[in-house]
Amino acid sequence: MPHAPVGPVVNKDEEALARPFVKCLLRLIRTQDSFGLWEGNSDAELLAEFIITKEQQCATPLIGHPDSDALWRLDMFYTAVALAIEERSGVSTSPIIGMKPLGASGGWSFYRDVHLFGFETFRELAEAGTKLVDDATAAIEA
Secondary structure: OOOOOOOHHHHHHHHHHOOHHHHHHHHHHHHOOOOOOOOOOOHHHHHHHHEOOHHHHHHOOOOOOOOHHHHHHHHHHHHHHHHHHHHHHOOOOOOOOOOOEOOOOOOEHHHHHHHOOOEOOHHHHHHHHHHHHHHHHHHHHO
């Protein structure tokens, strides 16, 4: 069976998977696997939960409580950000998630954001996490 051609998108994914933040996220995910169910999975397979296409976002109902997968993605991402900040700066950190009013509807944008939490590509995942870590460590150094 012939292999799929390696193109720019695949190369960008491989570069993203090699970023320090993504490696930290992967370590965190692998530590959650107490039964070895994910042992043979590739890094891309483990991070596939974080990839949410625009079509998936449009199909996601925004009413009610967020599903457990969305909450897991949110928790893993921001915990990995905190761990990466701690690794780089030596300062103990923990994730803090803020909420803001949605507006006239009286709801909370936090719930909408949780329902839709994810990234379209591994590159966007890596860039978002890296930016948060870079900004926090710059603030700590200042």
